[in-house]
Amino acid sequence: MPIKTILCSALLALKKGSESKMRITVVNHKYHYEMEKLVRLFLPNEKIEVTKEKSDGEGLYTEAGSEITVILKTADFEKKLTAPLCDDNEMQMGRMVYSLFSEYTGFHPKWGVLTGVRPSKLLIATEKRLGREKAEEYFYKDLLVSEEKYALARRVADCEQRIIALSKPNSFSLYISIPFCPTRCSYCSFVSHSVQTEKARALVPVYCNLLLKEIEEIGIIVKTLGLRLESVYVGGGTPTTLSANQLAELIASVEKNFDLSNCREFTVEAGRPDTITEEKLRVLMNSPVSRISINPQTFSDDVLKNIGRCHSAEETVTAFNLARKIGFDCINMDLIAGLPGDTEEGFGYSLDKAVSLDPENITVHTLALKRSSNLNGQDMRVTAENAKRVDGMLRYTYGRLSEKYRPYYMYRQSKSAGNLENTGWCKENTECLYNIFMMEECHTILSAGAGAVTKLKAYSGDLIERIFNFKYPFEYISGFSELTERKKRISEFYCTYF
Numbered sequence: 001m002p003i004k005t006i007l008c009s010a011l012l013a014l015k016k017g018s019e020s021k022m023r024i025t026v027v028n029h030k031y032h033y034e035m036e037k038l039v040r041l042f043l044p045n046e047k048i049e050v051t052k053e054k055s056d057g058e059g060l061y062t063e064a065g066s067e068i069t070v071i072l073k074t075a076d077f078e079k080k081l082t083a084p085l086c087d088d089n090e091m092q093m094g095r096m097v098y099s100l101f102s103e104y105t106g107f108h109p110k111w112g113v114l115t116g117v118r119p120s121k122l123l124i125a126t127e128k129r130l131g132r133e134k135a136e137e138y139f140y141k142d143l144l145v146s147e148e149k150y151a152l153a154r155r156v157a158d159c160e161q162r163i164i165a166l167s168k169p170n171s172f173s174l175y176i177s178i179p180f181c182p183t184r185c186s187y188c189s190f191v192s193h194s195v196q197t198e199k200a201r202a203l204v205p206v207y208c209n210l211l212l213k214e215i216e217e218i219g220i221i222v223k224t225l226g227l228r229l230e231s232v233y234v235g236g237g238t239p240t241t242l243s244a245n246q247l248a249e250l251i252a253s254v255e256k257n258f259d260l261s262n263c264r265e266f267t268v269e270a271g272r273p274d275t276i277t278e279e280k281l282r283v284l285m286n287s288p289v290s291r292i293s294i295n296p297q298t299f300s301d302d303v304l305k306n307i308g309r310c311h312s313a314e315e316t317v318t319a320f321n322l323a324r325k326i327g328f329d330c331i332n333m334d335l336i337a338g339l340p341g342d343t344e345e346g347f348g349y350s351l352d353k354a355v356s357l358d359p360e361n362i363t364v365h366t367l368a369l370k371r372s373s374n375l376n377g378q379d380m381r382v383t384a385e386n387a388k389r390v391d392g393m394l395r396y397t398y399g400r401l402s403e404k405y406r407p408y409y410m411y412r413q414s415k416s417a418g419n420l421e422n423t424g425w426c427k428e429n430t431e432c433l434y435n436i437f438m439m440e441e442c443h444t445i446l447s448a449g450a451g452a453v454t455k456l457k458a459y460s461g462d463l464i465e466r467i468f469n470f471k472y473p474f475e476y477i478s479g480f481s482e483l484t485e486r487k488k489r490i491s492e493f494y495c496t497y498f
């Protein structure tokens, strides 16, 4: 089928899907959650109902009886597939569902039936189990991953393995959350508060004081357990929403409470150019901070307006040049593919502009619309047309960045345009170690602040245990003593699993 026809039919199907409900009938198997996730790749905007009751009506029928049966029936499509039972019935059923929905919608997700968020982690684990060649075969034949995406996962996995090897059994990284921003971007799904209102601004100093206390508490636990700090990441939100003094206090507290002699990297997100001042940059420069992030998202002023950012593209350039002048030699820039009002040409311009500034890292995200983002009510549905546009942006990225940069970490989010990925690109030896440590879950992440999640990693095996902090700053402030209680689990965990 010609591509135009495919896309038109996909768009039509997805539009149809957006107006109705897809019923998934599950008979004699337990893969309902996986099948639902797969169907969501094709019909991201549709209501999905899972039932065990058989009926002749429209929808997807799945059964694992004497054989595997999958039937897709809609107003204008009906097809049945069967296959013998095998060693992995779930995977077999997934491929059959993928095949029917690809034919129905004309849309062929490039990550195949892979719905997990960490393709490179899966590749590394599969390679350990089966060897390199068999792992490749598994990605192509079992998961139906395209050559383009396999090549990306391969490059990322090769880079990550070198960094993962740096991690020791008693290693950990520290994450600090600053959940405040100057205004809220319309696509934002983080817990970040805009400090535009008096009420939100008043929370900041109280929050900062408690955060220093939490950092001190974590420091005591770390000393008692003899853990080794590998990397620090201050994110959010926009940490540079804090004043220069507040930033200085925060960093001094990390220096005071932790042994930084083995710390390989200290990142502070200075995400929004409208929060960056020379005074704040100098505070960061005169500290152990080794990497900052200045995030344009786009270099189009019109698109910036569409997403509710109160700064111009020029301000990003000015902030970047100032950071360079002051001496920062490792700067990341985030871009987003698929922003409202952006085009492939517009995204290409933004990427070219970022490359011309010559940052050490460029991270290209795919727009993902979560329920908590303001854009969700707008007409930003993940249609085939939108998926094709974002796919074009990512293909341009591969070509444009491959010469000077290489992909070093990657993850996927649900509800991203075209079910595509977010990829961090870096120049030689400038990988953000924290991103890899955190994404590949190779050691414990101890976290402080609202919305932060501590992830405890056992000495051996894949066991991970999470401790959640309160999500919003006001809850964090009112429930702080409860967090001290929850932290007792850190020592218990290390006593049990080390």
Ligand code: SF4
Binding pocket: 180, 181, 183, 184, 185, 187, 188, 189, 190, 192, 236, 237, 238, 271, 272
């Ligand atoms: S800068 Fe980031 S965290 Fe802050 S509102 Fe925008 S997207 Fe959300």
